[in-house]
Amino acid sequence: MTGPTSRRTVLTAALAAAAGAGAVSSAGPAGAAARSTAPRHGTRAGRPPVDNHFWTTRDDWRSGSGSGTRDAGGHRPGLVIGTPAGRTEYTDPHTGRTSGWEYATWTSPVHRSAVPATEMIASWNAETPPGTWTQVELCGTYTDETATPWYVMGRWAAGDGDIRRTSVDGQKDGRSSVWTDTLSVDDPAGGLRLVSYRLRLTLYRRPGSGLTPTVRRLGAMASDVPDRFTVPAATPGSAPELAVPRYSQNIHEGQYPEYDNGGEAWCSPTSSQMVIEYWGRRPTAEELAWVEPGTVDPQVCHAARFTYDYRYEGCGNWPFNAAYAATYRDMNAVVTRLGSLKDLEALVRSGIPVITSQSFLKEELTGAGYGTSGHLMAVIGFTAGGDVIANDPASPSDAAVRRVYRRREWENIWLRTKRYDANGQVRSGTGGVCYVYWPVGPSQEQHRVLESLGLL
The missing domain is CATH 2.60.120 (Jelly Rolls)
Known part of the structure; x- marks a missing residue:
């Protein structure tokens, strides 16, 4: 999500205020992909x-x-x-x-x-x-x-x-x-x-x-992720870039507004669709027949419709995205947290792209060109120097989706649990939340990495 303030953004402010008062609001969250949860506290060492x-x-x-x-x-x-x-x-x-x-x-x-x-x-x-x-x-x-x-x-x-x-x-x-x-x-x-x-x-x-x-x-x-505005830097590693299709959410702006006001809020289903198609799955022509003829990338509209949460009023319900991915033949999908970029590198190196959730100010992520209270993108590789290669759906065209983000900036905005908004108010971060999708019968190396993370 990179558009106007959503109801989920309002919830973020409510939770921050409640945390200071020692209570949590019962307001119902909705909107795009931003995620606000109760404040976190430190874990015991080790x-x-x-x-x-x-x-x-x-x-x-x-x-x-x-x-x-x-x-x-x-x-x-x-x-x-x-x-x-x-x-x-x-x-x-x-x-x-x-x-x-x-x-x-x-x-x-x-x-x-x-x-x-x-x-x-x-x-x-x-x-x-x-x-x-x-x-x-x-x-x-x-x-x-x-x-x-x-x-x-x-x-x-x-x-x-x-x-x-x-x-x-x-x-x-x-x-x-x-x-x-x-x-x-x-x-x-x-x-x-x-x-x-x-x-x-x-x-x-x-x-x-x-x-x-x-x-x-x-x-x-x-x-139980420790409260933190910054995280320790992991030793840079690399991972070959995966051939993940590139889809822009922004080219769908205003389309099918009944699903969270249109494509400008569809970062989560757009990212999900990119990774589903990386694994060789996609909706059939019959399944896409409901989409207006001539629509570019109609499968993105399809993903938005079939991840939409009618109470949340958005397409950013994390388990609903994973459940959508798993409707495709012989697919597994989970929502989890990873502890560091090393875990993320291991998955990508084994051939598994990962969809990550993060929020940041425009100046906190060089080259993004926007700030967001919550946004999903697909990590598809790491450069030789360890920078993050991402398919970022908040792009003006499919061709512009591939981005390279500075490792240290990206690492911090993804793994932190607290951040400051543009008004200096404390807001929540996702603490490493991500979606991991993979097919039945992973390779030996993929099996090893998935098992090491408790995902099998």
Whole structure:
């Protein structure tokens, strides 16, 4: 996002004020890709700041507790509806329609995080044919052994004909809150942490249809990234530039304004589409038939429509972007945090481009030509001197998307958790948030790097 002030930008200001007052606002975030979460506090020396855990194998699915679910079978493990556990009605808050649904549930075993966390973000990879959808919930346990409510982390469908995919506002218990897609401890400076969690998956289908969603991956990233305006410089490394397609969000300005006012806010889906196509996947002509004929790069409009969060009112919901990427054949996709540029270099060097989230003033990133309260771009390589090669969708044309950014500047704006805005007010940074997409059957080196980061 590089355009006018969004509702998410307003939330950033609210959170900064709340942090100073020792409380967190319950205002509902929306807008483009900027991300504002509760303030972070330092971690103990030597403790890793991020814990990734995912359920993906048949043994993983068997380790949980299912009611009406069964193994999907086939070459790739997953969960589907077997015999429905019951029937319910759902009133879509964005259409007002009430419909009946059969459902089945699966609850994970408790995962004790290696990182007592201030934040958690769930990810899921699923197929939802028309007439089906899914809901993901998370229940965390605090350091004092009390539990959070079951928080809804997303109601999701690949399409938008049955329900409108949505985050859920207003979820809090006085100690933690859900901000669109991120569960955050309200007062991390007080020492409270989330030490474990369970995930609950509900699969829905039209009654009697025999259809089913198929969930291939479910998990979460838990983190406790230290508060910091600057980060230590990592020793420069290099990584060959990857041949990632180049798409500009700005050439779509004003198109399909029902999806976050148009392309000027589409940095997240544009970046997602670039990386999806790098892996040889793209929407079919039939899938793109809804886009106005003659539209340049219609697949970017498609990505915006099918990542759009109707509560957030934007295309920058992090797990929704990952879930969109995973709708393509044999793709895996997660939201995580990386600890340094060395981790990012390792992924890119192995052939995996990474989509990163950052916010900065115009003068903080030489050559960008803009400032932003939140923006996504795809990192596709590193120069011999260690500078960052990025496909930056905030560009005037597809040809202008490739950029080279100064390593030290880029490293700091991506990994910091605090920053100053143009008025000198303290705002949040993402602390290394990124999307990682890769296909089933990665190379040996890709497998090694992904496993080292806890992403397999």
